[in-house]
Amino acid sequence: MSLILEGVSKIVGSNTHIHTTDLTLEKGTMNVLLGPTLSGKTSLMRLMAGLDKPTAGRVHWDGRDVTGMRVQDRKVAMVYQQFINYPSMTVYDNIASPLRLMGKSASQIKEEVHKAADLMQLTPLLQRKPLELSGGQQQRCALARALVKNAGLVLLDEPLANLDYKLREELREEIPKLFEASGAVFVYATTEPEEALLLGGNTATLWEGRITQFGPTPSVYRTPVDATTARVFSDPPMNFLNITKANNRLSFGDAQSAEAKGSLAQLADGTYMAGFRPNHLELHAHTADAMEFQTQLSVTEITGSETFVHLDHHGDRWVGLVHGVQMLTAGQALNVYLDPSHVYIFAQDGTLVSPAAYAKAA
Amino acid sequence: MNKTVNHKAWFLVLPVLILVAFSAVIPLMTVVNYSVQDTFGNNQFFWAGLEWFEELLNSDRMWGALGRQLAFSAIILAIQIPLGVFIALNMPKGGFWASFCLVVMSLPLLIPWNVVGTIWQIFGRVDIGLLGHTLDWMGVSYNYTQNPVAAWITVIVMDVWHWTSLVALLAYAGLQSIPQAYYQAAKIDQASRFSVFWYIELPKMSGVLMIAILLRFMDSFMIYTEPFVVTGGGPGSTTTFLSIDLVKMALGQFDLGQAAAYSLMYFLVILLISWVFYTVMTNLDKRDGV
Amino acid sequence: MAKITLENLAHSYLDNPKNDDDWALKEMNHVWNDGEAYALLGSSGCGKSTLLNIISGLVEPSQGRILFDDFDVTQAATTxxxxxxxFQFPVVYDTMTVRNNLAFPLMNRGADIKYINERVRKIAEMIGMKEQLQRKARGLTADAKQKISLGRGMVREDVNAILFDEPLTVIDPHMKWELRTQLKSLHNEFGHTMIYVTHDQTEALTFADKVVVMYDGRVVQMGTPQELFERPAHTFVGYFIGSPGMNVLDADIQGGQANVAGTPVDLGAHYTPQGHKIQIGVRPEFVRLSTDGGIPATVQRVEDVGRHKIVRLDVAGTEVNAIVGEDQSIATDTNAVQFDVAGINIYADDWRVTPTQGAAP
Known part of the structure; x- marks a missing residue:
């Protein structure tokens, strides 16, 4: 079983919701659609589900062309951001409803409902009505209903967005387990890079209706093909700096320069956009190759074990995430250090020229 | 958003199409047919072209009725919309008294048109009506069968009594949908009562008020039963509105051709004014400050 | 700006609260300092919104007093x-221009027009909406509207306190960053007393000078982000702050040593805990993987979250999480965990036990 989108696009009026997209999702994989609001995650899911017909292109499921086939005739389960359950039915009946539609026997239904309820920790709540449950329990009920459907394609559209932080953390841990047990194609839309990383599997990054990259989640994170992908897959956002390399020296900003060391020594002469993640900025040089930047501190935020430093580097706004609780004064000058092996080099049009050396090693 | 294409779906719409054809399109075509012909009974028809329309456009009768009709609708809207909003603003926000008010307010809406007319017809009579008699006793000269002003006042008061509740209920629903946070914010900003109304309540109510205005306009522009029962269009023709005039022409004088032309023009006028209302209001709603 | 004092404050939504559970807010005594930023953190239903509503005057407490500086405002109306x-959702006056939205609280108080213009200009600059001052608020994005709400909250210099009720809920993650930082800068610049309600630990920790952790109608700990991280006063704080939260394991304590799953663990301090349930709490950041010695553990799964890895282990049937740096590898023969002495806390019946002697403060 696999889901193949072949040259699929979606245009409504004069708006292109999804640009021509080719995508193959294999059976038994977890696929994350990562992108900001309105980047096309939901539109893409609707095309996958068959809720919308693509303007062009074909959708193949399990080797069959299912373009234009009604969603009812496909085996698709969907869970939304809002907790959607039948309010007048008990949790048991909610979970049982897709099984009843399939015409399963009462004993079979009972068995499968209990199995799903066990997995979702809903067993003590089976006789309650959805509105008597907390948000997390309601969403578990919706997930259990999607699960018993035994659908080949399970679409989860920001299912945890409306939940409390800690609940989100718990369910986020449960969802990959669920998915492993089912063997279906899972598609999970989210706006949060951290969530994509926690879910693992494959990630497709979306930006303005286009999939910018698709591949195993950690590799998309560590070797983004372009600056857009890096920006989408980075929270806090990746920092950027325009650099010019000539005579083995890197110059940046107002007449500042540094010797090109480490992996940057091999870079061909030219003008580039350097990108680096906040957690790779340091307050102390750890290697001899480290580059030094003079910045001005605008704000610090302390998380308890780490400190976010918001920096002004000659007009560029950078964010750094450094270890420990750092007591610094807003407005002060701050020197920060960057190991060249953590620097991504992008061409001026945004395409990746060379990934950070550490990522190649990993 | 266009959904999965399925041609079978059209069959589901078919019964509705047939129903609409029978209930609207075919009768309309009959009227169009009548409006361009003349008949002297016996099912004999003669081609009259646009003669009826021409005649009507040159007659004072139709223009008079149209003028009265416009005046009536304008007065009705000018009274009912502000009054309805005012009532809604002063209704309890919740609890027993809110439900109580809602029930009491709905009562006039449940009474059939001709009954409303009859109620007011009797209520206003000088000999046996409570209102008419009281006014007469107080020395106010009030006789809606002879005095045009009294007749107009009666018809308007009657309509206000009958329909203001509708506006109030719609406005109330609009008010209820305003999140509590807005009021809290206004308190914190030390906004005056008027500011709360002008910057929060009115903008948030604009959607339902638009519907209320449209409904009340169309309804009042087609008013027939109540004034017919109370005044019969009189004294003289002072309360003869368009629909009363039309019925007089069609059934009283049996001028079917002319009446058909009349009703077509009537229909077009309603369509036109409603369209203007709708466009103006939706534009108001969409306008973005630049 | 004012100091806020909560004196024997408690609230119940019932007329005759009988037992502990009937109180949405259990009795509390706190003094919140002038000019500091506080975050009320907890899951839904913990009483944080009730407390906020009491401070704003929307709810009158069933018991106790609330003072702004030395004035009793318990009975005072919001105004x-x-x-x-x-608020959680942007509250803007749609038909007004952005400028008038910002100026509204000042205009209503009859402020001088020159002063208003000056303030509005300054605020608009801070929230980055200088270019849009003349347009109507209607039709702006949720982000922009929420910025206006923030700006309107900030426009008056003489307020006693500014309250935030989960203000970033409707904002996109990328934008959250920007707004949160702006808020922090605004606080640095103007020094208002701020109270920020949220269920999101990152927001609470990064925004506040002091975080007030609430659980089941009670304040379980009030402290700096560092205190909450290093010395959680209650196992709930340990669990709620940090992701993943603190590992909690049953333990036998004998002076300076604990027995965890049959293995002795040096605590670096002496404890004499009293209670039914004695536990040791260690944050994942202080758990070290080991191949030779320590508490026996088996690796269940490793999650690569980018800047670090979360290792989920099983220790005698209890899940224990460890955080390992991005560039560190995990030995395939990992069979035990060790605890960093600096990160160990001891709990008796869920409350932290202060060491009787030794290193840990």
Missing amino acids: QRNIAQV
Whole structure:
């Protein structure tokens, strides 16, 4: 079983919701659609589900062309951001409803409902009505209903967005387990890079209706093909700096320069956009190759074990995430250090020229 | 958003199409047919072209009725919309008294048109009506069968009594949908009562008020039963509105051709004014400050 | 700006609260300092919104007093409290221009026009909406509207406190960053007393000078982000702050040593805990993987979250999480965990036990 989108696009009026997209999702994989609001995650899911017909292109499921086939005739389960359950039915009946539609026997239904309820920790709540449950329990009920459907394609559209932080953390841990047990194609839309990383599997990054990259989640994170992908897959956002390399020296900003060391020594002469993640900025040089930047501190935020430093580097706004609780004064000058092996080099049009050396090693 | 294409779906719409054809399109075509012909009974028809329309456009009768009709609708809207909003603003926000008010307010809406007319017809009579008699006793000269002003006042008061509740209920629903946070914010900003109304309540109510205005306009522009029962269009023709005039022409004088032309023009006028209302209001709603 | 004092404050939504559970807010005594930023953190239903509503004057407490500086405002209406508030969903006056939205609280108080213009200009600059001052608020994005709400909350210099009720809920993650930082800068610049309600630990920790952790109608700990991280006063704080939260394991304590799953663990300090349930709490950041010695553990799964890895282990049937740096590898023969002495806390019946002697403060 696999889901193949072949040259699929979606245009409504004069708006292109999804640009021509080719995508193959294999059976038994977890696929994350990562992108900001309105980047096309939901539109893409609707095309996958068959809720919308693509303007062009074909959708193949399990080797069959299912373009234009009604969603009812496909085996698709969907869970939304809002907790959607039948309010007048008990949790048991909610979970049982897709099984009843399939015409399963009462004993079979009972068995499968209990199995799903066990997995979702809903067993003590089976006789309650959805509105008597907390948000997390309601969403578990919706997930259990999607699960018993035994659908080949399970679409989860920001299912945890409306939940409390800690609940989100718990369910986020449960969802990959669920998915492993089912063997279906899972598609999970989210706006949060951290969530994509926690879910693992494959990630497709979306930006303005286009999939910018698709591949195993950690590799998309560590070797983004372009600056857009890096920006989408980075929270806090990746920092950027325009650099010019000539005579083995890197110059940046107002007449500042540094010797090109480490992996940057091999870079061909030219003008580039350097990108680096906040957690790779340091307050102390750890290697001899480290580059030094003079910045001005605008704000610090302390998380308890780490400190976010918001920096002004000659007009560029950078964010750094450094270890420990750092007591610094807003407005002060701050020197920060960057190991060249953590620097991504992008061409001026945004395409990746060379990934950070550490990522190649990993 | 266009959904999965399925041609079978059209069959589901078919019964509705047939129903609409029978209930609207075919009768309309009959009227169009009548409006361009003349008949002297016996099912004999003669081609009259646009003669009826021409005649009507040159007659004072139709223009008079149209003028009265416009005046009536304008007065009705000018009274009912502000009054309805005012009532809604002063209704309890919740609890027993809110439900109580809602029930009491709905009562006039449940009474059939001709009954409303009859109620007011009797209520206003000088000999046996409570209102008419009281006014007469107080020395106010009030006789809606002879005095045009009294007749107009009666018809308007009657309509206000009958329909203001509708506006109030719609406005109330609009008010209820305003999140509590807005009021809290206004308190914190030390906004005056008027500011709360002008910057929060009115903008948030604009959607339902638009519907209320449209409904009340169309309804009042087609008013027939109540004034017919109370005044019969009189004294003289002072309360003869368009629909009363039309019925007089069609059934009283049996001028079917002319009446058909009349009703077509009537229909077009309603369509036109409603369209203007709708466009103006939706534009108001969409306008973005630049 | 004012100091806020909560004196024997408690609230129940019932007329005759009988037992502990009937109180939405259990009795509390706190003093919140002038000019500091506080975050009320907890899951839904913990009482944080009730407390906020009491401070804003929307709810009158069943018991106790609330003072702004030395004035009792328990009975005072919202209008009299001289506060500003930013709500979960953007509250803007749609038909007004952005400028008038910002100026509204000042205009209503009859401020001088020159002063108003000056303030509005300054605020608009801070929230980055200088270019849009003349347009109507209607039709702006949720982000922009929420910025206006923040700006309106900030426009008055003389408010006693500014209250925030989960103000970033409707904002996109990328934008959250920007707004949160702006808020922090605004606080640094103007020094208002701020109270920020949220269920999101990152927001609470990064925004506040002091975080007030609430659980089941009670304040379980009030402290700096560092205190909450290093010395959680209650196992709930350990669990709620940090992701993943603190590992909690049953333990036998004998002076300076604990017995965890049959293995002795050096605590670096002496404890004499009393209670039914004695536990040791260690944050994942302080758990070290080991191949030779320590508490026996088996690796269940490793999650690569980018800047670090979360290792989920099983220790005698209890899940224990460890955080390992991005560039560190995990030995395939990992069979035990060790605890960093600096990160160990001891709990008796869920409350932290202060060491009787030794290193840990």
